[in-house]
Amino acid sequence: MGWTDTLEVVLDLDEAHPDVDPQYVRFTDLHRWVTELERFEDDPERSNEKILEAIQMTWIEEKD
Template sequence: MKWTDVLPIAQSLADHHPEVDPRALRFTDLHRWVTELDGFADDPTRSNERVLEAIQMAWIEEMD
C-alpha cells in the first residue's frame, strides 16, 4: 500500500483498531499506525495533512 491507497488503508485501520473512534484521532497517531500496517510500502515522509485527512474520512465512512 501507498499513501494514495486511502480506502484500503482505512479498511485495514478499521480492522486493526476497532476500538478507536477516528474522529478523535491525532494525526501523529494516524501517521504512525499507517506506516506500521502490514503491506505499507511507501516513504513515511510523503504524507501530508490532506492525505491523513482523506484516510481519516474514509475510516469514518467505514464505521458508518
C-alpha cells in the first residue's frame, strides 16, 4: 500500500485510530500515522500536502 492508495490508507487509519475525528488531525500526525501502518510500503518522503489533504478528506467522508 502506498500514498496513492487513499481508500485503503483511510480504512487502515480508521481501524488504527477509531476514536479520532480526522477533521482535527494535523498533517504531521497524519503523515506519521500513515507511515506507521503495517501494510504501508511506500517511501515516506514521497508524500506532500496534496496527498495528505486527499487522505484527510476521504477519511472525513468515510466517518460521515
